[in-house]
Amino acid sequence: MNVTLQVDSTPSVSALFLRPWNDGDVEPLVEAYRDPMLRRWTGLSVESIEDAVEWLELQRSGWATGERLSFAVHEDHSGTGEGRLAGNVVMKRTSSSQESAEVGYWTAVHARGRDVAPRALEALTSWAFDTFAVEGLERLDLLHQVDNLASCRVAEKARYGFHQVLPARPPFPRDGHLHIRRADTPA
Template sequence: MNAPVVLRVAATPALPALVLRPWRMADVAALVEVSRDPALRQWASSVVDNDADGARWVRAQQRGWAAGDRFGFAVLEAQRGSAREQLVGNVVLKEVVPGKPAAEVGYWTTAHARGRGVAPRALEALTNWAFHTFEAAGLERLELLHQVDNLASCRVAQKSRYDFDTVLPAAPPSFPRDGHLHIRRTRA
């Protein structure tokens, strides 16, 4: 990926526009702030406690883009009546390998963005981009995994047309509890 990728989700009468773009070092302060949320910390695979952690996390996202195997997007919400954008989440396409039929998606939303359709809208934009960008390289399906007790994530998967596939056994430490595997295919 040479050119910067920016995905846009149009505003609706009830919902502001979203902008999905690669993470930048300028996002560190906002990342640290939103990472204080206990619910986000409960489900996130990595914890960001301070600016050094945030910078490490952003650099890891940037390395994924450079390697072409992990594509993390900051999800920003346009502020009505302003040119400002506020961080409301993250979506990621990971484990992208040419010729491999599957890749994984993940996401999180900030406390103030939950329950407002941010995750499904951002995930839909990421899904469409992934299939459009990598289908010729063999991508046929996207996998979404979450712990069985993460009911909000299950609702996001369903709203985003990721069909439930199976229950996965716990795999500590990354997945300390059983999980759900949801799948979306290029051709429904």
């Protein structure tokens, strides 16, 4: 699936460009994962070119099966559709139910605090509901650990309402929050 999503700029924020991950993202991915905070919340280890290549293969495989639709998020200051890697957004469709899916995201350290995550998540959310409504997608779930306050703010900004506290279970070592966004959530 060849998908690109554009998120327009405003006077205070740069445009964002979302597209499936590609080989050109290997080195920026390794650079992003040097951030200890990113590693803390994602629980993944991308420390080398080899790790990044393996991670990118997982993303490609996810697109091939339709189970993990992951987008590289780039800040687009020049209007070319390519800029500095700012993060990742993903929709995971692993259950047999087509009614719901799970979303996730991370941002590179240089992109935090500038509304990159909520704007990219909003773009992914709109795309997911538009694209998969015909298959019955009605709800997107967002999970994060209770002590990840930044993720809680991102969820709220992207109109994912808090639903409940979930007990710790892999991959979360601590209790978590479940936020939900429904296809009919008002703007």
